[in-house]
Amino acid sequence: MKKNFSSTRVSTDVACFLGFLGGGGAERVILNLTTGFVNRGLNVDLVLANTGSPHLWQVPPEVNIVDLKARKLSSSLPALVGYLRRVRPPALLSTLHYTNEIAIAAKYFARVDTRVVVREANQLSLDVGQSKAWKKRAIPWFVRYLYPLADGVVTVSRGVAEDLSRVCGLPLEKIQVIYNPTITPDLGIKAEETLNHPWFEPGQPPVILAVGKLQAQKDFPTLIRAFARVRERTAARLMILGWGPDRSQLEALVEELGLQEDVALPDHVANPYAYMKRSTVFVLSSAWEGLPNVLIEAMAVGIPVVSTDCKSGPSEILKEGEYGLLIPVGNPQAMAEAILTVLSGSSRAIAPDWLEQFSLDYAVNKYLEILQVT
Template sequence: MTINLQKHSPQSQTLQPDRTSHPAPDVAIFLRELHGGGAEKVLLNLARGFIDRGLSVDLVLARASGHYLSQVPPEIRIVDLQAKWVPLSLPKLVRYLRQVQPERLLAALHYPCEIALWAKRLAGVSTRIVVTEHNHLSIESKRIPQLSVRLTPLAARLFYPWADEIVAVSQGVAEDLSRITRLKRDRIQVIYNPIILPELFTLAQEPVEHPWFRSGEPPVVLAVGRLHPQKDFPTLIRAFAQVRQVRPARLAILGDGPERERLIELIESLGLSNDVALLGFTQNPYAYMAKAAMLALSSEWEGLPTVLVEAMALGTPIISTNCKSGPAEILAQGRYGELTPVGDSDAIAAAILKTLAAPKRIIDPEWLNQFTWATCTQQYADILGVSQPKMK
């Protein structure tokens, strides 16, 4: 069994038992892979925050693949467990913990959180394990038919009590997790995601080549997210069909996923092929956000939707379903954006039309501060028990 460590070198290194050549990092972060999801982006942002504070970081991946892999800074050591299936990463993670013995490991998503907890027990090490919950589990487990997803509430109830610390990304997620696990609410800490990075504003100024975003074109409603049933893009597309009957506009959706063909069929059946575009995944959605007339989120459930914070920081008007959980917290119960019922295309259409006709809302900088890179990185450093070097 081998474990590969990489620092953006074409030559992978094999992890050997000699810890003098591979010293323990200040923080290890364990994920499945680095595909284009919000949670993966958040953990990468957090890793960058630790590096910026002068800490060493191991990014331990069940499989080193995904859109964000190219964005990993060279200072971060990538540990590729090369597991074809996430549960198969357990014995290699056990070996990593025994050999490297990091003082602390942060895990996110299912089942990396449960695997990390089991790995600590099997490895017999003192590594401090912090698990983070990014989704509203009780809804997710009912809406997605996969057995592995159906079992996540049970897995959390059985194994999350083993964690040294438990973090939820929103108050709604924390309350839901408390009910599922039967843990006291004060056992779960809430830390918002480190979303607002300094370069967000620079990236937002980059040009967008798509002709819809040129000056003088009809307003563009932008949606960003994986093409997955959770995001409920069919309801958004049906709502946009109503908007299109009232005034010229366009809908652009950034993201890839299993629902692509189904969404194309819906777009064609509604006669919207000239006004709705599925633009695929992009490394820089901020340039699109800054030039869009608004950002729309139609999700059936969330944890803390990253795109709402990004759009809010850029001053882009927002409409969102009032799903569990996160949108109401981010938008201050509707103060900073329109909230609509889940699955209601009529309400979404009305909110789009209202937002297109309304002036932009002014966001309190203090409100945005709770989602900044510096604030959230500090809160994670505190809960991980990392010393607090000064920011560079």
């Protein structure tokens, strides 16, 4: 267990606020940014509504963890107000809902000069539209009234920026696009780590890989149906790394299609990059995204990619299809044909400087600019 828990810090250059340190992409981005900030010699606070997380070991030891001790996110507002009044960090970065809204409101109630920047990570209209929960469907209303009070609004892609502007009426010129700091110095090192799995031994059929939470957004049923078509024409295997609520439905579909011997769902793994490095093709089957980190990671380790042309992110990442195959959303036949094209040996070279915009150093520079931290 980490020892760097505190309620205050003598000097803080930048604070990052999360409700809970989960294992998702947004939390991974914040962890990467905190690493980048401390590498620039900055004092960083990671402010959490509560610290009941198994992922705290991933926080860099130089980062000061501030536990607001809130039983739930909604009750963290008074504690965050108190933190801002005591510490008065020059800048506060937050991500996710309702963390962003609480951060903006906390500055208002604390009456401090802290510069609050909020980060929007997904297509708000699609994300909210898929939910029946009233709390989630109320997000656009809160965003419409609170985001204009933020000192800065960041989105992870142009598509997310356009969607946010359209849904919430925020002018595009008030939104800055900063791609995720996905490519970190240790990514290549992790990709080369030993992987003990029989599917990746010499002489085995090629592995088609997907990574993501097992939920509707990722549309893994389309991928499984596409794989059934691929297997009719060539020997191959499909591996989906991830956890989530749709596991039982996906397992039932695999059984229904008779694919049990060639499809694996091994749950979440600590190092997906070793699997990426040894797979033949990476597939993103999502129905919608903000900016899919896994697609960038797969490109960074050198695996050919196939992706749905969903809103938003993949077309930006793949330079409108120049660096990977883009296919329609929810079309298993098109997905199967694209996978077969890659399995036949066809791939697209990526310009060496293209991936730089997704690197940690590039993102840190952009975030420090909008946070106005030097």
